[in-house]
Amino acid sequence: xxxxxxxxxxxxxxxxxxxxxxxxSKQCSSKMTMAxxxxxxxxxxxxxxxxxxSFSKEKCPNxxxxxxxxxxxxxxxxx
Numbered sequence: 001x002x003x004x005x006x007x008x009x010x011x012x013x014x015x016x017x018x019x020x021x022x023x024x025s026k027q028c029s030s031k032m033t034m035a036x037x038x039x040x041x042x043x044x045x046x047x048x049x050x051x052x053x054s055f056s057k058e059k060c061p062n063x064x065x066x067x068x069x070x071x072x073x074x075x076x077x078x079x
Contacts, residue, residue: 032074040065050074 006014031050036058038045043062053072060067 034072034074036069038063038065038067040067045069048072 028049033050034048035044036046036048036056037043038060041060041063043060045058045060045067046056051074055068055071057066057068059065
């Protein structure tokens, strides 16, 4: 349950951000993705789009544990 209902609090700002997010989603939707999974509870913490990602420390929304993830680099496998 969200703490703040931004749709009702500031609908103009919400509409602007929503349009920007939809445009970004269109740019990334067809590319390869990878999920980062919490090692404690196996909950999906984040989704990464293709590219290079360095170390990150994130708090799992399910169990509340802080998890440090290693760097990730997407590469095309050549046979």
